[in-house]
Amino acid sequence: QVHLVQSGAEVKKPGASVKISCKASGYTFTTYYMHWVRQAPGQGPEWLAMINPSGDITTYSQKFQVRITVTRDTSTSTVYMELSSLRSGDTAVYYCARGGVITFGGVVVKRWIDYWGQGTLVTVSS
Amino acid sequence: DIQLTQSPTFLSASVGDRVTITCRASQGISNFVAWYQQKPGKAPKFLIYDVSILQSGVPSRFSGSGSGTEFTLTISSLQPEDFATYYCQQLNSYPFTFGPGTKVDIK
Numbered sequence: 737q738v739h740l741v742q743s744g745a746e747v748k749k750p751g752a753s754v755k756i757s758c759k760a761s762g763y764t765f766t767t768y769y770m771h772w773v774r775q776a777p778g779q780g781p782e783w784l785a786m787i788n789p790s791g792d793i794t795t796y797s798q799k800f801q802v803r804i805t806v807t808r809d810t811s812t813s814t815v816y817m818e819l820s821s822l823r824s825g826d827t828a829v830y831y832c833a834r835g836g837v838i839t840f841g842g843v844v845v846k847r848w849i850d851y852w853g854q855g856t857l858v859t860v861s862s
Numbered sequence: 863d864i865q866l867t868q869s870p871t872f873l874s875a876s877v878g879d880r881v882t883i884t885c886r887a888s889q890g891i892s893n894f895v896a897w898y899q900q901k902p903g904k905a906p907k908f909l910i911y912d913v914s915i916l917q918s919g920v921p922s923r924f925s926g927s928g929s930g931t932e933f934t935l936t937i938s939s940l941q942p943e944d945f946a947t948y949y950c951q952q953l954n955s956y957p958f959t960f961g962p963g964t965k966v967d968i969k
Binding site for chain 2: 771780781782783784795797831833846848849852853854855
């Protein structure tokens, strides 16, 4: 069965960076996208970024473009998300989530995000 | 960015009730709509994608419909385990935004 296991909770000071890992198992790692989503306390989810199956294309929300980096290590089936210049508003639970697509003639006709990691709480506080 | 609104924000219902949640998009999102269920302290659970396709293992009392900018999630007969918050998401264009959520509570 599919499992996404994330690294543990982090406490960071404003201005610092955080790097979260997401280790995948139970499926062929190189055939699915990986998305990152965060959820601030009491708020709805917010999509941050995704990386394609081969790991050579990343897509970032413009809101985070300048301070987010997503990478993947195929040898360990692990995806990483690093967020820099942290501020108090970045306090949230961060999730990785597996994504799939169906294409037809090179065009995406179906897209979904199915399995989610357990979440990593990042607290930004001075 | 595409904005999603959900109505109602809060819904009080009884076991066995039929429940409908509406998701409206600020512009057309084709068929790229998904729905999730979330319980406190847990990750969202994937229910439906492509407007109406149920994820494997999701009970058939859940269904999705809609087109263009208006979409609905229906629970035909609410069960005790269905009390949760439900979110829609559009995957038509970046960023893949979520709705603000609808909390379904016990009447």
